[in-house]
Amino acid sequence: AEQPTPEQSKSPAEKPKSSAEKPSTPAPEKKPPAGQADLDKATELRFKAKKLSDLEEVIRLCRSALEKGLDEAGTEYAKTMLASTLIQRGVAVAKALLETPFTPRLEPFRKSALNDLETAVAILPNQAEALVFIARLHLLPGGDAKRAAKALDDALAVPDAEAPTRAMAFQLRASLQQDPQKQLADLNEALRLQPENPETLRERGVAYVELGQWDKALADFDAALKLDPKHIPTYIAKALVLSKQEKYDAALAVLAEARKIDPQSAELWVQQARVHVLQKNFPEAIKDLDEALKEAAEPLVVRLLRAEVFQEMEQFDKALAEIDEVLKQEPDLRLAVRYRAVLLAELKRTEEAVELMEDWMRRHPDDEEGQLQLASLYLADNRPRRAIELFTEILRKNPDNPAALRGRGDAYLNIGKHAEAIADYERALKLRPNDSGLLNNFAWVLATSPVDSLRNGKRALEMALKACELTQYKEAHILSTLGAAYAELGDFETAKKWSAKAIELGRADQKDQLRKELESYQQQKPFRELIQTEEKQPKPKPKLPGLPKEQPNEQPEEKPEEKPQGKPTSP
Template identity: 45%
Template sequence: MTVLLVWGFVGFANGVAALEKSVAETEAKKAEETTGREDLDRAVELKLSARTLNDLGEVIRLCEQALSKKLDKEDEEFAKQLLAATRIQRGMMIAQVILGGIPIDRNWPAFRALALEDLEKGLAVDPTQAEAWFTVAKLHALPGGDERKAIEACGRAIELGANNPRLLGDAYMLRGQLTQGKEESIADLTKAIELLPDDPEPLRLRAQSYLKANKPEEALADLNKALEKEPDSIATLESKIDTLIELKRYDEALQVCDQIEKLSPNTAEALFNRARILAVQKEYEKALELLNQAAKLDPKNPAVLMIRAAVYQELKKTDEALKDINEAIKLRPGNPALLRLRAAILAGSGKFSEAIADLEQVRKAQSGEDEVTLALQLGLLYSAQKFYGKAIEQFTKVLEADPKNVAALRGRADALLSMGRHAEAIKDYEKALEVDPNDSGVLNNLAWVLATSPDDKLRDGKRALELAKKACELTQYKEAHILSTLAAAYAELGDLKTAIEWSQKAVELGEGEEKEALMKELETYKSGKPMRELLQEPPEPVSPPAEQDKKEEKPESDKDQKQEGQKPSEQSSN
């Protein structure tokens, strides 16, 4: 049967154009000579003997031809039902080849589209086919599919599949994998476990959902149950390692590596898993040694390349890290985890435009709760490139979903401050402190704007001093830029003597460009002046970072030129 399906699929793919041409030339004349009922009779006869996709295609053509002619109501309804059933059958046959793991043409997404067209047209007429709905869900769940439609199709399969526990359990299991909400995912997978008590897969999947929901103990319990049913599953053992790492039970995780090594000797799996345990424990040199051994055994393993890239990055070996991650992406183009890691490596190297391009690619391919994390990362990267308007857009997306996200509140406030929008920045800093009163960065930046804003209505030297002192205490008076803010607060209150003392200490702690800027601040206080931020909003390029090399860059604002009497922008958005 498999051979027949493959032959029929390939014949369908390769011969569809020739078939259409043949039909157009040879059947046009016959169509004029037949009635709708005769076409329908021929369709029924062929349907009974159909064995290939081309046969089914001819049945579909005859049904459509019959419906284009005059039929009585009974025959018309029968023709519609036959057409729908045949479309569903053909769609299911194509899907069986795509989903069955049989090697097919690299253009399989086009065939997926054909299968979905047949199934969706058939279900529009006869929407009661639970198995067809589940097949639609599985096709959409493949890379490049429509996740929303996959979830909806799972729901229809669940509604209709009450008499088929296997189908119902599989539909709950797939929806549990696709659902972004953690509680919904766990609920669906729990139902799948109830329906499929002997299947370890829903237990393993629920464990992964528990882990995402920060419930590692529950995850470990599920994995142990799954291993009782399938003790030799390396996938389950690796999930157990993930869970034990989360629980910081590293010795137990290494014991699981021993099990993997017994099941798969002389392969990269055990070496790879030992390496990632060591990497989590910051034993990077030891981890790298094991990863090098694993790479020799399996040089095209993207997981090994990914973890080694991360280890190289921790060891400040950026070139080696990029080489590994680029090779991994060649093996798994568009993989979100790989793109995220490369974005992190690129950002660490100051290549913000390239990092943004990678994260934008991930964002376009994914949706749901992950959108919040991506928006936060993009906001930080846009800020680093001084694309403050775009940064604010991303931070606002995060705050719409999570109004108490301190990182987004601070990020947006820093961007607003960098644009000279001091009043708005103060509001965000205040909200951030309501959530986390001990965030030294927020305390520092709010104190700075309260002490240095050129808007008399916004300055509050007394509160600025209170906030700056707390930030200094939290950082043990060891951060130059925070001591600088303390000096600015004293200067705003008119105590220039104390401002000079703290500014001098800030200079002593500062290094490089920061030290030069701090020395300018000190000179400002010695001249008897307080510090003032400029209120001018800097011009900002409107095109995406990736397009900037195509356009002439606009000059930066006065604020970024570190003029006398003004804090450097790097510090104000610290």
């Protein structure tokens, strides 16, 4: 066969070209953007990064690449990589913070994590996970609740966010809701997305408790325990709900079940003591607290509870001994100092209580609650005018303080200034319409004032009935007010009925006064009372910082009986 000549065997590309087919000058090779090398390094490192230092280098390289310059596609890619790496680093730091009790020394780490996450969402706005972690960091102590709420709203607005992330956002937003129904709606949505989340079930159970829906709360707590059967706080929450339902034996059984899981839990002994207190089984409550004291990491709390139980048992010396033990460890613990003053007053050592609180106020002149307690002690120590001065000083700073208005009204009542007392009670009642003590004292002056123009039997009866309902008709001094209101309206038979019941329920130190009221009704006479307490002269004391100077008072000639008051309560 004929062989092709060498010229014929050449490919078209190899054949000599005619002058018309001369090759064109090749285009110069395109130079890559200045930042491309850094972006390539960042990409390579991003896929094998294992440590925070690796992420730090990826972030540095992305920023360097963007600063040096990239084409449009490279810029978009670098920004996306930068944002995702910032999120990865921010989330890693955030998770570590969320697993540790937050203290001020951790604040720089929170700021660092927030800086990463905020920078990332500024680059890529619809990052639901980053937004949720921004919220979680701000919900730690010292964070910005408003920023947390905004971040959660933004996270829930991301259309394609994963279900667990959305569920977390709903759960966190529920904790910020002020409206209980909105809180419940968020928790319902979180559980729709993640129905077997025990933490969310517990939180919805608590929400039901706040709404008074006990059975629904118990159902959620039971569901949470099926998923997490060793979670002691859920057992405690369940026992508390059963106690609210007055199912005390069932509550104790739940706590006993929890103790099988954690026999050394001081908190379980404390909660058992609370149930026994509700049962009025004070000796058993003390035994429970004895056990709690053996296990407690914070014995001061247990001693405070023991003091409360001893107070309920009217063993005030033992209660005082517990408080003194607390003050040995924490001499400036406000709760213990104020409680000690209450117990001294219970022991009729009112002057000591006054001196204790005066000393406290010299050292803590801005403690408004302390001022209120001191003013109340002045009133108990037969110094109503001094009490009025201090209550007035409190009201100058805080005009809508209901406790100060009520206290000053009581003090005015003790010096016979009924119109002034009524004015303060009116203001206080608008702020505290369901305060049984306030309703009682207001009704009393409206029913018993010797000033004809001030009495209002119909309104006194309305208030007295409401106060009785609030206290389940179990308080002698409130029942006596109910009797006085009926007497003012001319219904002496009903007045005698409630007056006799008041005597039956009253303490020994109340009965003489209550009998005088009944005798008046038996004579078909409404009861009248005008107290004009003689001001007790105090021992000279240095002026308390921030308090009005004590002024001398003209003394009235007589001191009528004072209407019995309820037992002082702990602060």
